[in-house]
Amino acid sequence: MIKSILRFGFITALLTTGIHPAMAADITLSGSTTVQKRVLEPAAGAIQAATGVKVRVRGTSSGKGFKEILDGKTMASIASSPLASLLSKYKVEDAGAYQEHVITRDVIVPIVHPANSVSELTFQQLSDINTGKITNWKDVGGPDMKIVVITSSKGSATRSVFQKLVMKKQPYLKGAREVKSTRKEVDLVSKFKGGIGAVSQGFVDANPDKVNVVKTGEISRPLCVITKGNPDSELGKVIAYLKTDQAKKHFK
Structure with missing residues (x-):
């Protein structure tokens, strides 16, 4: 009985504090279908195993993904076009607000x-x-x-x-x-x-x-992740892992 009460109390504490054991963080990135199909989807399992982050992808286009950043809908997108080209396309003057994290070429x-x-x-x-x-x-x-x-x-x-x-x-x-x-x-x-x-x-x-x-x-x-400002901790872990030789083994 005592063990059951303790177990119940432990589970209740986890639920009320928002801490869930073995539960991966979840982020969604949209943009380039090339980054989607060649990098993120093939490496999805390895990314989650290495970082604890589950990456979901919406393949639209590099331009549409970056437009979501400009519209304030997200802080990051994926692109198979240089950041400079996207800034030029949307006539955006960049004073260092946007960052290009190149994963591979x-x-x-x-x-x-x-x-x-x-x-x-x-x-x-x-x-x-x-x-x-x-x-x-x-x-x-x-x-x-x-x-x-x-x-x-x-x-x-x-x-x-x-x-x-x-x-x-x-x-x-x-x-x-x-x-x-x-x-x-x-x-x-x-x-x-x-x-x-x-x-x-x-x-x-x-x-x-x-x-x-x-x-x-x-x-x-370049195939890259573009962020407005520094990436948050979860995305930062994903970007860092994607730049490793271990991650590149999964790219297509």
Whole structure:
């Protein structure tokens, strides 16, 4: 009887003080689907085991995630675009209020249908294709076939980085097919023999038989967590762990 009373009293104390044994802290981050699918979701179990923090992710886009910080809805987001680009996009003057915590770097690669014989393109050729100056694969050494340009939505960091580094900020051709996620971009390129897109190398590695990678110059960008001010203690632990070699073993 005494043991039962003591046990009841201990449990009651835990509940009333808000202390719950073995209960992980819970945080939600929104933004880049590349960070979501390549970093946070694959490493979710390891993050919780190492830090005691359970990370939930809402994949929207780097731009939409950062907009939530600007709107005061959150203090952190995930991005596959440099902080400077996001600040420029939203015309925000930063006096040190925002911090970019780079977890790793990612490579963007052009992709085509497996039946396409084109294996290498210059930045200029890629630019001309995506802006509509080149409309047939025969003009770049491929088959006589119409080119179908496929790209992520306008809020996508992958699209923004590709457009900046390869296309020199020129607009995509009218009629380019826009998709909401990188996985859909890979799927659509795999369906159109004339299709071309540009996605994170990790998505190609995860779907090795769906598309072919076209050789070109390196197109890279940071995968990061962006915070307004210093991250709180729970997020700080997650960021610190993600930068370790142990965490990187789980990245895709």
